[in-house]
Amino acid sequence: MKMETTARSLASALHIAKGVVRRRNSIPVLSAVKLSDGRLSAMGGVDMRVEVALPTVGKSRGATAIDCHSLAGLLAHIPGDEAIEITDGHSLAAIKFNGSEYQLPSYAASDFPTMLEKIDGHRTALDNVGFIAAIKRVMFAASTDEFRYYLNGVATVYLNGEPAVVATDGRRLAWMPIPFIPDGAEGAILPSEAVAFLVKRRLEPKAAVFSTDSLSARFEYDGLVFSTKCIDGTYPDIARALPEPPAPYARLDRREAVAALLRLSSLDALGNDCAVILTGADGRVSITRDGGAYSGRETLSCKTFDTGGFKVGFNGRYLLDVLSALSGDAVTLSSEAGGSGLSPSIFASDDDPLHTVLMPMRI
Template identity: 30%
Template sequence: MKATIERATLLKGLSHVQSVVERRNTIPILSNVLIDATADGQLKLMATDLDLQINESVAAAVDTPGATTVSAHTLFDIARKLPEGSQVSLAAAEGKMTIMAGRARFQLGTLPRDDFPVIAEGELPVSFELPAETLKQIIDKTRFAISTEETRYYLNGIFWHVADDGAQPVLKAAATDGHRLARVTLPRPDGAEGMPDIIIPRKCVAELRKLLDEIDGSVGVSLSSSKIRFDLGQALLTSKLIDGTFPDYSRVIPTGNDKILKIDPRSFEEGVDRVSTIATEKTRAVKMALDRDKITLSVTSPENGTAAEEVPGDYAASGFEIGFNSRYLLDILGQMEGDTIEVHLADASAPTLIRENDKSPALYVLMPMRV
């Protein structure tokens, strides 16, 4: 194969595919990117870790069509360091790839394209479209609650399912690590009816989120009970789904929390952030003392001392104290928009519900800590 491509175009394409490639691989070819130069002036790039696969097409001047595989990270590092605006020539023959740009010349070892594994997609019977902005919102408002505990592997992703909420069918996305829960509800997209319950793995979510920053329109979503594919125009992301059953999270969403605090999320967030400056790994707890229209945030650390701050809020129920993990609370507050949020409390040991209002698509549940 022989092709010439602009450095910026090559770099952008490689930046998308190389991040899927694991740094350490027991199977050498998984460290490689498959480069396929086609007669219609496309350079097709593909990388996989056997669970996640990304395909990207970029425009190139193809002299000789052909395909080979070469180290993804090495090629990406070379492209990054080549002079801006340069034309890059790629030529592969007899187990070697020659890369030339300006006065620079590199030669890398290749592995045959026939050995390169491809995720067989099979039938993806459910397909629908989601605006890129909506997908970003789903990811940003839930991703922080994904569990990193490998033993409960079924929590290592975002759970998507469709439901009939009252009159309107909806698509719900939820993530939890057992300490907090994040859920986003949106109208069910056309074509998503009959969709199986799926859990999208954390790595797929991270790669998808990176790609979404460059997309304006809609993203095509196709899925079966075991795989999902996102069509982002030039890029195609295919992932296996987590094979497990997500717990019935609706049971932990409190419905009878009658003590309601209305508060400005920014001043609340800044107050929690300030007092938790002295918190340590062991004592992440921030204590909230609720009185009529006055909330006192405090942290006590045996090593560092104490911190307290009063934050104004609208609260009319009986006063009490409750503790939260400050980092978890900040993660939730960081996703809040608007001037006021509602914090629905019951007592010091019951789950707390946090949302902007009863119309907002996102809802959060946080388990308290003993303080």
């Protein structure tokens, strides 16, 4: 095998590959990137695959697979304009540039997995519809609990007939409308690791292929194709969890509330899961966090609705998360049971299509 490229091309392809390749793998070749004519391939475990265009110089022949993180570490310190020559033989690859020579372990290119290389299905153009941008806004609500593996990602669903992306961990939920659901994507759950890779890209993908047969998805960018398995599970029926009809009970200045919650969160001697209690009446809300020696009370102005006063408890960290995830000036809290704190509350901002729901805490 022999190949020539520039340090800049190889370093930028490796930079993308590094984002999926795991440092420790039970199958050694999964730690490698495959280099073949014009292309670098990398696996994230057996669930994700990245193919990056890699411009070569002159004639190249054959293919090889080289340890990804060692090669990326080396390329990070080679000036971009240097010409890089890669050859291999006897499980060792030689990397040569400007009089320097390095040896790294290599694997036969034929040992590199082919899974996720092809995904059959209808190709949906996604240019600038903001599919990934919508996913980025709801991903904070996804679960990390491995026993509820089907919540460890973002789902594409119809919510009351409207296409949306949604994430929840059972205690908080976020959904964001999207213009349409790509072919085959209804009910598909993209795993959080794949979501993390997708939202890191600066641009939206040009197109996507969702395969219901192989439960996998493929995203196409200029010079980059990212494929992932989807989570094999059924997403819960979100519409059922939504309060209906929701009665608004409070309207807050969002930034003021975020600042107050940041101060209350600073009482970290109380731990992360401590409840904050919102008590509202007569155009004021007091937000309290109480734990003996450490306690805090904030008072904000607040519109109270016909329901009169309200008293509701939330996990302080989750409340801060949903208020920070929303944009806009004012946020309205509504709940099926009004301000009694007995049913989930919807948080919505006038100028923001993102909706979030929070379960109350018993107080």
